[in-house]
Amino acid sequence: MGGCYSAFACSRKLRGRISFILPVTERDRDDRSSDGGASSVASHSPSPSPSPRKDDAGPLVVRTTAAEFARRYVLGRELGRGEFGVTRRCRDAATGEALACKTIRRNRRPRGPAARRLGAGPPHHGPGAPPAAAGQDPAAAAHAADVQREVAIMRRMSSRGGGAVVRLREACCEDSAGAVHLVMELCEGGELFDRIVARGHYSERAAAAVFGTIVDVVRLCHSNGVIHRDLKPENFLFANKSEDSQLKVIDFGLSVFFSPGIHAGDRFTEVVGSAYYMAPEVLKRNYGPEVDVWSAGVILYILLCGVPPFWGDNDEKIAQAVLRGNIDFNREPWPRVSANAKDLIRRMLDPNPSTRLTARQVLEHPWLKNADTAPNVSLGEAVRARLQQFSAMNKFKKKALGVVARNLPVEELDKYVQMFHLMDKDHNGNLTLEELMDGLHINGQPVPESEIRMLLEAADTDGNGTLDCDEFVTVSLHLKKMSNDEYLASAFRYFDKDGSGFIEPEELRDELGPNDQAILDIIRDVDTDRDGRISYQEFELMMKSGTDWRNGSRQYSRANFSSLSRRLCKDM
Incomplete structure (x- = not known):
C-alpha cells in the first residue's frame, strides 16, 4: 500500500x-490525483477535460502578503467555521462593498511522516496555483490540491453560473501564512429552510419555485464539466432578504471536474458527501454526474414533507436505507401531494443511474415546467414544523461538529x-x-x-x-477509541458558556438565533430527563446518533464513508 x-x-x-x-x-488514490487536480484548464483525469474558455485563463490565485490583503479588505465578524478555515464578513476598503471572505488554511496538516493523509498522491498544479513547497509533506500537498481544485471550480462556476452561483471576486494566497482567501459575494438572505419556515403559507407551488433553481444549478454544473457531489440545503443561501431574492449555491468544497459530452464515461470511486443525500452508486464506488440528480431528489422529498426519504440512527443505517431505496409516500402529507410531484421524485431517486432523469429532463418534467400551476394548497403546518426542526437540529450539530473537527x-x-x-x-x-x-x-x-x-x-x-x-x-x-469523550467535551463547552454543566435554552438561542419554537423542539428531542436543559450525557447521545459526529472532519468523512461502502457492498 x-x-x-x-x-x-x-x-x-x-x-x-x-x-x-x-x-x-x-x-x-485515483480520484484524489486525477479528478481534475487544481487546474481550471486541463483535467488530469484519464479523459480530456472540457475545452478551456476565456474565463479559465490566467492565474487561479493571486499572490499577496498579509499586509497587502489587510489594506484591500477589512475583515469583520465570523459567519461560519469549518475544519480547514473560517468565513467572515468583509468589506472592500476602497469601495465599501460588503463581501464574504472564506479563509482556507493550506498548511493545517502536521509536517513530517505523520502527515500522510488518505494515501493521496502529489497534487497537480494549474496556472497560477500556489505550488507545493519543496519538501512539502504528502498531507499538506493533498490538502493544497483540494484547495486549488475548489478555487478552480468556484472560478469556473462563478463566471458561467449566472445568478444561481455565488460570485467569486478573487482568490488570494498569502506568501507567508499559507492561507488562501476566497473573496466572494455576501449572501444575507438566510438558508433555504429558514425562508420556507418564515412564510405563513407553504405549498407545492412554493417548493417548485425554489427547487427549479436547485436543479438549474445541477444543469449548469454538468454542462460545465463539474460534479458537485455535496448538494444539500445548507449549501444554498438567498442573496438578500427580499421576497423575490435569488437562491444561490455557495460551496464547491467536494466538487470535481469531469468530461461531459463524448467523454461522459468518466467514473469516480471516492466516497464523499453527506449520508442523507448520497446516491447508492456513490456507496458502490462507481459513479458519475447522475449523483447530483439523486441528491436534488432527496432535497425535493424533504421540501415536500419535512424529513429525508432515507433515515437511520447512524451512517450505516442511513446507507442501508439508501441501498434499499424504499420511498415512503404513505404518511402525511403525501396523500395530498400531486401525482406529478411524486412521479418526479421517483424518477430522480431511480436507483439505476442510467435510467435516472438528467438535470435537463428534470427541468422539462411537467411538475417543474408548469410550476406556476402546481397545487397552491398548503402542505400543512406539520411540514413547516418538521422543516424547522430538521434545520435547527442540523445547525446545532453542525456547530458542534465544527468544534470537534478542529480538535481531531x-x-x-x-x-x-x-x-x-x-x-x-x-x-x-x-x-x-x-x-x-x-x-x-x-x-x-x-x-x-x-x-x-x-x-x-x-x-x-x-x-x-x-x-x-x-x-x-x-x-x-x-x-485507542478515537471516539473518546474529550472531543465531544470540547464541543459541549462551546455551548455551555457559563460552565454550569448544562446547555440552557438561552445558550442555544445565542448560537442558533431567536427561533423559540426551534429551540424548544431541540430541547424536547435531546432532553431525555425533561429538566428543560441539555446535560453532557444527553448531548453525547445526540451527537452519537444520526450521522457520525466525526464527519465534521472532511478527512475522517472521506475515509469513513469509503470504509462503510466496502463493507455494505461486500454484504450485498
Whole structure:
C-alpha cells in the first residue's frame, strides 16, 4: 500500500466488542490525483477535460502578503467555521462593498511522516496555483490540491453560473501564512429552510419555485464539466432578504471536474458527501454526474414533507436505507401531494443511474415546467414544523461538529508510527499476527487471538497476511477509541458558556438565533430527563446518533464513508 497514512478510515463494530478501520486503497488514490487536480484548464483525469474558455485563463490565485490583503479588505465578524478555515464578513476598503471572505488554511496538516493523509498522491498544479513547497509533506500537498481544485471550480462556476452561483471576486494566497482567501459575494438572505419556515403559507407551488433553481444549478454544473457531489440545503443561501431574492449555491468544497459530452464515461470511486443525500452508486464506488440528480431528489422529498426519504440512527443505517431505496409516500402529507410531484421524485431517486432523469429532463418534467400551476394548497403546518426542526437540529450539530473537527488528533499519528517500528521486530516493514498480538498486549490492549485474526483479515487490504504501517495505524486508532469523550467535551463547552454543566435554552438561542419554537423542539428531542436543559450525557447521545459526529472532519468523512461502502457492498 505504501506510506503510513492512509489512516483515519472508518470504524466498524466487530462482534460488538472491538472495532477496526479499513485503509484507503489504490482506487481511492485515483480520484484524489486525477479528478481534475487544481487546474481550471486541463483535467488530469484519464479523459480530456472540457475545452478551456476565456474565463479559465490566467492565474487561479493571486499572490499577496498579509499586509497587502489587510489594506484591500477589512475583515469583520465570523459567519461560519469549518475544519480547514473560517468565513467572515468583509468589506472592500476602497469601495465599501460588503463581501464574504472564506479563509482556507493550506498548511493545517502536521509536517513530517505523520502527515500522510488518505494515501493521496502529489497534487497537480494549474496556472497560477500556489505550488507545493519543496519538501512539502504528502498531507499538506493533498490538502493544497483540494484547495486549488475548489478555487478552480468556484472560478469556473462563478463566471458561467449566472445568478444561481455565488460570485467569486478573487482568490488570494498569502506568501507567508499559507492561507488562501476566497473573496466572494455576501449572501444575507438566510438558508433555504429558514425562508420556507418564515412564510405563513407553504405549498407545492412554493417548493417548485425554489427547487427549479436547485436543479438549474445541477444543469449548469454538468454542462460545465463539474460534479458537485455535496448538494444539500445548507449549501444554498438567498442573496438578500427580499421576497423575490435569488437562491444561490455557495460551496464547491467536494466538487470535481469531469468530461461531459463524448467523454461522459468518466467514473469516480471516492466516497464523499453527506449520508442523507448520497446516491447508492456513490456507496458502490462507481459513479458519475447522475449523483447530483439523486441528491436534488432527496432535497425535493424533504421540501415536500419535512424529513429525508432515507433515515437511520447512524451512517450505516442511513446507507442501508439508501441501498434499499424504499420511498415512503404513505404518511402525511403525501396523500395530498400531486401525482406529478411524486412521479418526479421517483424518477430522480431511480436507483439505476442510467435510467435516472438528467438535470435537463428534470427541468422539462411537467411538475417543474408548469410550476406556476402546481397545487397552491398548503402542505400543512406539520411540514413547516418538521422543516424547522430538521434545520435547527442540523445547525446545532453542525456547530458542534465544527468544534470537534478542529480538535481531531492528527498529531497523534506520529506515535503510532513509532509504535509500529517498535513492534516490527524483524524490521521488514510488516507486522505478523504474532508481532501484532505481542505489541497490542505490551501497549495495554490485550485482544483474543480469534479477534486479532479477524481484525488482521479485515484490515489487510493487500492480502499478504500482515499489516504494513498504513494498515496498523488504522487499526490502532480505533483500538485507542478515537471516539473518546474529550472531543465531544470540547464541543459541549462551546455551548455551555457559563460552565454550569448544562446547555440552557438561552445558550442555544445565542448560537442558533431567536427561533423559540426551534429551540424548544431541540430541547424536547435531546432532553431525555425533561429538566428543560441539555446535560453532557444527553448531548453525547445526540451527537452519537444520526450521522457520525466525526464527519465534521472532511478527512475522517472521506475515509469513513469509503470504509462503510466496502463493507455494505461486500454484504450485498
